[in-house]
Amino acid sequence: MIEINFTEADGNRRILSADPGSTLLNAILGAGIKGIVAECGGGCSCGTCHVHVALDWTGRLPAPADDETDMLSLAEDVTEQSRLACQIRLAPELNGLSVAIPGAA
Amino acid sequence: MERIVGAGHAGVQAAASLRDEGFDGDIELVSAESTLPYHRPPLSKRFAEGLTDEAIALRPAAFYATQDIRLRRGTAVEEIDARRQRLTLGSGKQLAYDQLILATGARNRRLAVPGEELNGIVSIRDLGDAYRLASSVVIGTRAFVVGAGYLGLEVAAVLARRGVKVTIAASRPLPLSRSVSEGTAKVLATALREMGIETIVGADVAGFEGSRHRVTGVRLGDGRLCATELVVIGIGAVPSIELADHAGLDVDDGILVDEALATSAANISAIGDCARLRGGARLESVANATFQARRIAAQFCGKPDLTPETPWFWSDIGELKLKMVGVRQPDDVVQTLAVNDGHATLCFRDQQLAAVETINANRVHVAARRILDAGVPLGMDVANAPGFDIVAHAKALAARVAESSRAA
Structure with a gap:
């Protein structure tokens, strides 16, 4: 199992667990995190699974594809830490990944 | 409860x-x-x-x-x-x-013609339908798709890519013409041809013919028989x-x-x-x-009502990512926007932006959603001015909205 340190909108911290190879979005939905709608089902079509990846992790993720960058281009609270959770596949080396809801306290 | x-x-x-x-x-x-x-x-x-x-x-x-x-x-x-x-x-x-x-x-709407119960005739609504369709995909066979709406086009593109010879029966000359502007529909029509998909326009389906409970052909209203191994019905x-x-x-x-x-x-x-x-x-x-x-x-839960969202839709037709924000009306004035490797059509109503259709132009789609959701009208005169950049316009608008919410 992979563990993810997740900061919710109210600043509350949780540890999510996920199977290696699944997506970050899946872990988030399973835990019932508030503020993630993810309506398109991981197709990189809706932009509603926006998360902020901790700075010390951003460089360790595969770079976003053009589709993802485009969807994020006008998202609220977009920063260099912004990613779409549906596009992040949880390889074993991402154990301990630290992620927050944009605008988290 | x-x-x-x-x-x-x-x-x-x-x-x-x-x-x-x-x-x-x-x-x-x-x-x-x-x-x-x-x-x-x-x-x-x-x-x-x-x-x-x-x-x-x-x-x-x-x-x-x-x-x-x-x-x-x-x-x-x-x-x-x-x-x-x-x-x-x-x-x-x-x-x-x-x-x-x-x-x-x-x-799904049914065709209600003789032979609709034959095996090999599918319509996609639930997971079982998708599994049935997936098991019918055989390279070198033929498929007949009834209807040139979203479902018909999406399925046709997948089948064509898997080496199935696809024919679409469409009621109108251009695909998706009930939903998208003529310009967008023409781009789709060209793409379908390039995928090797044939379209028969104006043909109504009179019934299906079969052998041993399996479909073998589609009988058109004019009497023609189109032989096929698979039929997909997508008529709304x-x-x-x-x-x-x-x-x-x-x-x-x-x-x-x-x-x-x-x-x-x-x-x-x-x-x-x-x-x-x-x-x-x-x-x-x-x-x-x-x-x-x-x-x-x-x-x-007694929470404040949500801000209305402009309706949006998406469809993946082969390599084409079609997206629409706002609901186009037939009388809208349309304007095509130059986009790298993609297409964008702006639809204006009463001189203001009302809907935007894009193909492989996600950035424009996102910008259009941002503009329409903000509820700040974008006039046709502004959009028609030389050098107008919808993405830059949306960015400036977003910055203004952020500024005013900070000030508040």
Whole structure:
């Protein structure tokens, strides 16, 4: 199992667990995190699974594809830490990944 | 007890949003399907990829447990007693409710011609249909697609890519012409030709011919017979309103609801594909289902109403990512925008931007959504000015909105 340190909108911290190879979005939905709608089902079509990846992790993720960058281009609270959770596949080396809801306290 | 009938996008999102908003009473989703609730859009877009139940689940199984949402699967609701606030299940069991949300969705329109029951004729609505279709994909065979709407085009593109010779029977000269502008439809038509897909225009299907219970050909209205091994029917959907109708609720091409999504019966609401706003349109889209689900949850929990969202739609037709924001009207004035490797069409109504269609131009789509959602009118004169850049315009607008919310 992979563990993810997740900061919710109210600043509350949780540890999510996920199977290696699944997506970050899946872990988030399973835990019932508030503020993630993810309506398109991981197709990189809706932009509603926006998360902020901790700075010390951003460089360790595969770079976003053009589709993802485009969807994020006008998202609220977009920063260099912004990613779409549906596009992040949880390889074993991402154990301990630290992620927050944009605008988290 | 909050009961929700139907576990598609609308029903599941309503349950999720109720918990998000802090509702701590009982929630039960009643689903006629036996699978874990799933995303429907991939069924017609990605059926040939060997979809698994898990990969297209709306939420992982853990969600229902962690959120304390009861999911009653494989359970058909036979009847609603609106006066006594009770549901009767197929088993005869009765369930009481305090609030009922109908999210019964839609089902595919049937052709109603002889031979429709033959094997090898499919229409995609549920996961079983997608599996059946996937198992029928054989390189070098022929497929006949009835209807040039979203579903027909998506399926046709997948089949063509898998080496199936595809023919589409379309009622109008251009694909998707009920939904998109002529310019966008022409781009799609060209793309379909390049995929090797043939289109027969204006042909109505009179019936199907078969041998040993399996379809072998399509008989057209003019008498022609098109031999085929597979038929896919995609001629639109009708809302599932029978339960509501029998219970005496007001229905008319949908379960009629007011702005607050309330039906004509006390403590019964309707959301998603099955609901139609009185005097307004019925929208069949994931975005609408999600929005209405979130809106009703906010209402039940006494939270402020959500800001209305401009309706948006997406479709993947082979390599083409078609997106629309706003609902185009036939009289809209259209303007094409130059986009690298893609296409964008702006639709203006009363001199203002009302809808935008894009193909492989996500950045423009996102910008258009931002502009339309902000509710700040974009005049045709501004958009027509030389050097107008919609993405830069949306960025500037977003910055202004952020500034004013900081100031506030």
